[in-house]
Amino acid sequence: MGVLNDDVVLIQKGSKPGEPYVITVNCPDKTGLGCDICRIILDFGLYITKGDISTDGIWCYIVLWVVPHSSFLSIRWSNLKDRLLSICPPCSASYCFNLQANCTAPSPVYLLKFFSLDRKGLLHDVTQVLCELELSIQRVKVMTTPDDRVLDLFFITDNLDLLHTKQRQEDTLEQLNAVLGESCISCELQLAGPEYKNHQCISSLSPVIAEELFRCELSDKESHSQALSPDMTILKKATVVVDNSLSPAHTLLQIHCVDHKGLVYDILRTLKDYNIKISYGRFSQNTKGYRDLDLFIQQKDGKKIVDLEKQTALCSRLKMEMLHPLRVVISNRGPDTELLVANPVELSGNGRPRVFFDATLALKLLGICIFSHLLKLGGIQHQIGDGRSTDFYWKRIANFNS
Numbered sequence: 001m002g003v004l005n006d007d008v009v010l011i012q013k014g015s016k017p018g019e020p021y022v023i024t025v026n027c028p029d030k031t032g033l034g035c036d037i038c039r040i041i042l043d044f045g046l047y048i049t050k051g052d053i054s055t056d057g058i059w060c061y062i063v064l065w066v067v068p069h070s071s072f073l074s075i076r077w078s079n080l081k082d083r084l085l086s087i088c089p090p091c092s093a094s095y096c097f098n099l100q101a102n103c104t105a106p107s108p109v110y111l112l113k114f115f116s117l118d119r120k121g122l123l124h125d126v127t128q129v130l131c132e133l134e135l136s137i138q139r140v141k142v143m144t145t146p147d148d149r150v151l152d153l154f155f156i157t158d159n160l161d162l163l164h165t166k167q168r169q170e171d172t173l174e175q176l177n178a179v180l181g182e183s184c185i186s187c188e189l190q191l192a193g194p195e196y197k198n199h200q201c202i203s204s205l206s207p208v209i210a211e212e213l214f215r216c217e218l219s220d221k222e223s224h225s226q227a228l229s230p231d232m233t234i235l236k237k238a239t240v241v242v243d244n245s246l247s248p249a250h251t252l253l254q255i256h257c258v259d260h261k262g263l264v265y266d267i268l269r270t271l272k273d274y275n276i277k278i279s280y281g282r283f284s285q286n287t288k289g290y291r292d293l294d295l296f297i298q299q300k301d302g303k304k305i306v307d308l309e310k311q312t313a314l315c316s317r318l319k320m321e322m323l324h325p326l327r328v329v330i331s332n333r334g335p336d337t338e339l340l341v342a343n344p345v346e347l348s349g350n351g352r353p354r355v356f357f358d359a360t361l362a363l364k365l366l367g368i369c370i371f372s373h374l375l376k377l378g379g380i381q382h383q384i385g386d387g388r389s390t391d392f393y394w395k396r397i398a399n400f401n402s
Contacts, residue, residue: 032272
């Protein structure tokens with residue numbers, strides 16, 4: 001069975017303004033493909049309103065209805081199609097050979113260094129430009145001087161693998177200069193050298209903060225320092241029901257939980273890490289702030305999940321990922337206030353998209369000025385059911401005056 005390469009990914013615009021775009025993926029199947037697709041969609045700033053997944057174990061058919069998270073986002077739909085095509089299994093042996101040949105070397109890391117006058121929201125404005133250009137931020141170092149100037153070091157990779165070209169570099173610097181305006185003193189872009197490794201050191205965390213960020217089980221009592229308000233505690237409820245009676249070959253997962261940005265990705269990422277295959281899935285629309293998902297799943301060996309311990313472990317992990325996709329801690333560090341965010345990392349090494357973008361946007365909207373920052377400093381491992389482990393990486397997002 002095969003299809004033309006142009007038909008593997010189709011993106012159809014809504015018939016009326018404001019209606020969702022429809023993304024259709026029709027290609028050979030692989031475990032975790034739905035997760036990979038949802039990650040790219042989230043990375044482009046899109047929200048999945050509803051969706052369907054169907055596969056016979058060899059070929060899959062996925063339909064997702066998506067809308068931008070913000071009306072201010074400019075979505076490059078052709079680039080989205082290319083990114084989705086890049087993660088779909090090949091439809092022919094020759095295409096597979098070419099794909100493998102093109103993916104042997106990791107993307108090189110570049111250093112973007114700029115020196116400018118400081119202002120509120122500067123870090124987010126630069127981050128937004130990089131996201132729109134499909135440049136992934138690997139690490140950031142921000143240093144503010146006493147005379148209100150800032151030196152920012154962004155270590156980035158290019159999702160388009162074009163940053164080695166003069167045109168791509170010029171376009172990047174041009175758009176950054178347009179955002180920085182007259183406040184820009186200097187802006188440089190070059191291949192990262194030894195300074196990249198020098199910024200990979202792990203900064204220390206107090207035992208209390210480390211426990212709060214990386215705990216594998218989150219208490220229902222929310223007794224830790226960042227306790228939720230009563231209204232949020234009511235919202236932070238989720239149910240996961242396992243049913244083996246409806247299908248002779250599949251386990252049905254019925255999920256009901258409060259909606260949030262990246263919910264579908266968080267669920268599919270968890271199933272991917274457990275090596276669980278989705279044979280059929282349906283994601284309902286948001287109803288009064290809640291979402292329902294029905295997923296017919298199998299283990300890697302093609303069998304149902306009948307072991308009670310495995311069922312309990314999977315349900316517990318799903319609830320944790322749905323209710324706490326990010327760990328956020330605000331602490332005092334001397335005269336300063338510190339914001340730390342931890343997010344899980346897939347076994348493949350991919351982190352949750354746009355965490356830094358969202359955190360800096362929140363600080364900008366609150367009018368908080370960041371005077372120092374470190375991104376992606378370290379992490380710990382969390383064991384999952386079959387003995388493998390996944391990472392929780394933490395990010396010191398900001399230091400600011402209390």
